[in-house]
Amino acid sequence: MGPEKPILYNFAYSSCSWRVRAVLVYKNIDFTYKHYIPVEESVAEYRQLNAMGQVPCLIIDGQTLTQSVAIIEYLEETRPDLPLLPKDPLQRARVRQIVEIINSGIQPLMSPGTAKIVTADIEKQKEWQVYWIEKGLAALEVFLAGTHGKFCVGDELTLADIFLVPQLFSSRRFGADLFKFPKCAQLFQDLEHWEVFEKTHPTRQPTGA
Ligand SMILES: N[C@@H](CCC(=O)N[C@@H](CS)C(=O)NCC(=O)O)C(=O)O
Incomplete structure (x- = not known):
């Protein structure tokens, strides 16, 4: 190193x-x-x-x-x-599925840079963002039903949680109603103030101001 x-x-x-x-x-x-x-x-x-x-x-x-x-x-x-990936190949695939739903199925579509290109109308931009967020969270909700324990996949912290918590924090900021997605909302409530997320939380970082 x-x-x-x-x-x-x-x-x-x-x-x-x-x-x-x-x-x-x-x-x-x-x-x-x-x-x-x-x-x-x-x-x-x-x-x-x-x-x-x-x-x-x-x-x-x-x-x-x-x-x-x-x-x-x-x-x-x-x-x-x-480690943040499970040893078992199937469990690793489950973690990566959640990572990809967030990384390519939600984040790039909800990003302000994308919304701005789709329309100049601010209200329509918000609708676009919430549409893609909620589409992805609905899929995660179904998916998590088969994988979650204390964390997204089983009872250990994995990359799935590392991707989920920031995504849910942003989703709420962008106007999505997390209560429509009870499993996601429950995991968010359980994990947001867990030490690793607390220390790295947006509200606790330097803003450059
Ligand atoms: N796929 C990239 C996406 C990076 C990305 O979209 N970053 C956003 C912030 S979350 C950004 O820099 N946006 C400003 C811009 O696109 O100009 C990654 O996972 O690193």
């Missing part, structure tokens, strides 16, 4: 960033927090780190990594203590 302290470019309320913060904290990886919100004035320069111009971006082991799933899997593979 490189001797340099990892640097995480991220911002407090970015759900993709929260996923990475949570894994770093869970695995006891000390890191430097760099507050960065992608805005037009600075994004050209930032694209040298992440060609997509988005957060998170983690500099670790002398390398620059982007895309939260890739970053997290790298951390899981290079820092295997305190």
Whole structure:
């Protein structure tokens, strides 16, 4: 492992960033927090780190990594203590299914950047965002019925929880009614204030202000 302290470019309320913060904290990886919100004035320069111009971006082991799933899997593979994927292949697949519903089935569709392109009408943007959030949460609700214990998949913390908690926090902020999804809401209530999420919670991060 490189001797340099990892640097995480991220911002407090970015759900993709929260996923990475949570894994770093869970695995006891000390890191430097760099507050960065992608805005037009600075994004050209930032694209040298992440060609997509988005957060998170983690500099670790002398390398620059982007895309939260890739970053997290790298951390899981290079820092295997305190694993976040179950040993059993089927359980791993279950965890990854939840990760993908959130990572590709909800987050990119609800993102303000996507909604802005679909329509300039602010009310319609909100409708669009809530539509995709609720479509994904409805699927998660069915799915979790077959997998959950104390956590999303069984009774151990996994990447499924690391993706679910930030997603539900953002979903609520974007106007979705979590009470329509009782299993998701229950897991959120049980986990949001669990130590790893508490320490990395958006309301407790530097805002750059
Ligand atoms: N698939 C990417 C998505 C990253 C992403 O959408 N990041 C958002 C914040 S959660 C962002 O940077 N948005 C600003 C922008 O797209 O300009 C990941 O998982 O890292």
